Amino acid sequence: xxxxxxxxxxxxxxxxxxxxxxxxxxxxxxxxxxxxxxxxxxxxxxxxxxxxxxxxxxxxxxxxxxxxxxxxxxxxxxxxxxxxxxxxxxxxxxxxxxxxxxxxxxxxxxxxxxxxxxxxxxxxxxxxxxxxxxxxxxxxxxxxxxxxxxxxxxxxxxxxxxxxxxxxxxxxxxx
Numbered sequence: 001x002x003x004x005x006x007x008x009x010x011x012x013x014x015x016x017x018x019x020x021x022x023x024x025x026x027x028x029x030x031x032x033x034x035x036x037x038x039x040x041x042x043x044x045x046x047x048x049x050x051x052x053x054x055x056x057x058x059x060x061x062x063x064x065x066x067x068x069x070x071x072x073x074x075x076x077x078x079x080x081x082x083x084x085x086x087x088x089x090x091x092x093x094x095x096x097x098x099x100x101x102x103x104x105x106x107x108x109x110x111x112x113x114x115x116x117x118x119x120x121x122x123x124x125x126x127x128x129x130x131x132x133x134x135x136x137x138x139x140x141x142x143x144x145x146x147x148x149x150x151x152x153x154x155x156x157x158x159x160x161x162x163x164x165x166x167x168x169x170x171x172x173x174x175x
Contacts, residue, residue, distance in 0.1 A: 074116075117135070133159065
């Protein structure tokens, strides 16, 4: 009985030491598989925050050139991420929104479309018609998916208003 007790005591000590060593080494040694996903989400989070800051700057700025740069930066960012992250299949039928859609999360593509549209509208109000036309054309050309049709419709309306204003000014010159 005493010999059995010594073996059990030795076995329990070895188990206790092994448990302690593993408990200490697991967080340090790489057995933690959540490290990669937390690093990825941190980088995604910081990338999104950069986009969000650019988007909010686009709406707060009064400098048209800065707004234009923000719109281009957002457009470039969503074009470089690719469409693999949120594919929209042509066979999927989505109702065309009649107004801006309300979301519980921000859509970087919608942010880019919205900033470009806002920049075009601001440029038109400031009389910078070439920039307005450029921004409206970029919305029409780059955001053809059904979920962004509101922005495209508004950009087309902006282009129609620019065309009507240029025709009116041309007909005023020929009289």
